[in-house]
Amino acid sequence: MSLILTFLGKGGSGRTTIALAAAKKMASSGSKVLLIGQDPSPSWGMLVGASPSPSPVQIAANLSVVQQQTTLLLERSWDEIKDLESQYLRSPTLKNIYGQELGVLPGMDQALALNSIREYDKTGDYDVIIYDGSGDLATLRTFGIPEVFSWYIRRFRQVLTESDIGKILSPFIQPITSAILNVSWTADDLVNKPSNEANDILDQGRKALANPNRIRAYLVTTDDPVAVTQAKYLWGSAQQIGLTVAGVILNQSELTDTLAAEFAPLSLTSVPSRIGEDWQAVINALPNFQEGVNAPKPLTIEIASNQVRVFLPGLAKNQVKLTQSGPELTIEAGDQRRNIDVPESLRGKPVKGAKFLEGYLIISF
Structure with a gap:
């Protein structure tokens, strides 16, 4: 299993430069590294020193890069979709539609990137x-x-089973999931079998995200107040999906007490400017990304004290909304909504109170 890293921050803060420097640093230490770029433009290839390619290209010892192109990712799955449709429908309707014709629906690029x-x-x-x-x-x-897909399955399982629309959509579930995730899920997989491949893949994704030794993020910012505010906002928003932010990289900025206070208790690392093609000063200044993580957990459930603690740094109390519906808590913050499936011992208990203290939303049952 790989360690998966990503970098968050305002556009222009130097995220791609830091990502490439991090890749160079870990590759030089002997780790086999793959740098995935979501930017399809030629400028990304110019920065990494490789011609744009949708397949991994080795650019140095232990270091490969790949430039994702959503349309190509979609085309690769289209023939499989048509084959599946011909199996499950008596009158296939997609046989005369070709992968090169497909447009990318909103949100599909994110699903394809994750897959x-x-x-x-x-x-x-x-x-x-x-x-x-x-x-x-x-x-x-x-x-x-x-996490989001798992919630939809949990909450709409019965609807899919009993409703007419569920029966109508059922034949299309396998082609659609194959297109986006390259797995052959049927309606039965999503609805009736709690321990099948569909749920296993989603559970693996949720567990990996909750494990900072598998997936973690770093904030990248300058000392510009707008960039700092955006980085703090993304920090709080990352907690909403359960992604651990392990540290802050100050790009071309000096570490000050003011900046340290803004991002406490995270560790901050100051990185100098890159001079031409000389990356060594930037690489040397970066933290050791493979060290253990000492950062607040996004979510802590304390059964003994009947409390749920959600870490939401960078967000004010008036930006957080809490609702309770059935067995789940819903937290709206950072333009995102998180549904927390509470343990069996807390289900059915009403929320007695909630307070916002030092970046934590503390919910008591």
């Missing part, structure tokens, strides 16, 4: 995978797909 990361991880060829995405809420929603 691409999952597939590279599954090969076992890489010790470290670095995902250089947009570094904003879109990146967070990419990593949050397993």
Whole structure:
């Protein structure tokens, strides 16, 4: 299994430069590294020193890069979709539609990107995978797909089983899931079998996200107040999907007490400017990304004290909304919604109170 890293921050803060420097640093220490770029433009290839390619290209010892192109990822799955449709429908309707014609639906690029990361991880060829995405809420929603999809399955299982619309959509579930995730799920997989491949893949994704030794993020910012505010906002938003933020990298900025206070208790690392093609000063200044993580957990459930603690740094109390419905708590914060499936011992108990203290939302039952 690979260590998966991503970097979050305002556009122009130097995320891609830091991602590439991190890849170079870990490759030079002997780790086999894959750098995945979500930016399809030629400028990304110019920075990493490789021609754009949708397949991994080795650019140095232990270091390969791949530039994701959503349309190509979609095309690769389209023939399989048509084959599956012909198996499950008597009158296939997609046989005259070709992969090159397909448009990318909103959100599909995120699902395809996540599946691409999952597939590279599954090969076992890489010790470290670095995902250089947009570094904003879109990146967070990419990593949050397993949790969100799991919630939809939990809450709509009965609806899919009993409703007419569920019966109508049932034949299309396998082609659609194959297109996006390259797995052959049927309606029965999603509805009736709690221990099948569908749920196993989602559970693996949720467990990996909750484990900072498997997936973690770093904030990248300058000392510009706007960049700092955006980094803090993304920090709080990352907690909403259960992604651990392990530290802060100050790009071309000096570490000050003010900045340290802004991001406490995270560790901050100051990185100098890159001079031409000389990366060594930047590489030397970066933290050891393979060290253990000492950062607050996004979610802690304390059964003995009947409390749920959610870490939401960078967010004010008036930006957080809590609701309770059935067995789940819903927290709205950072333009995201998180559904927490509480343990059996707390289910059915009403929320007695909630307070916002030092970045934590503390919920008592």
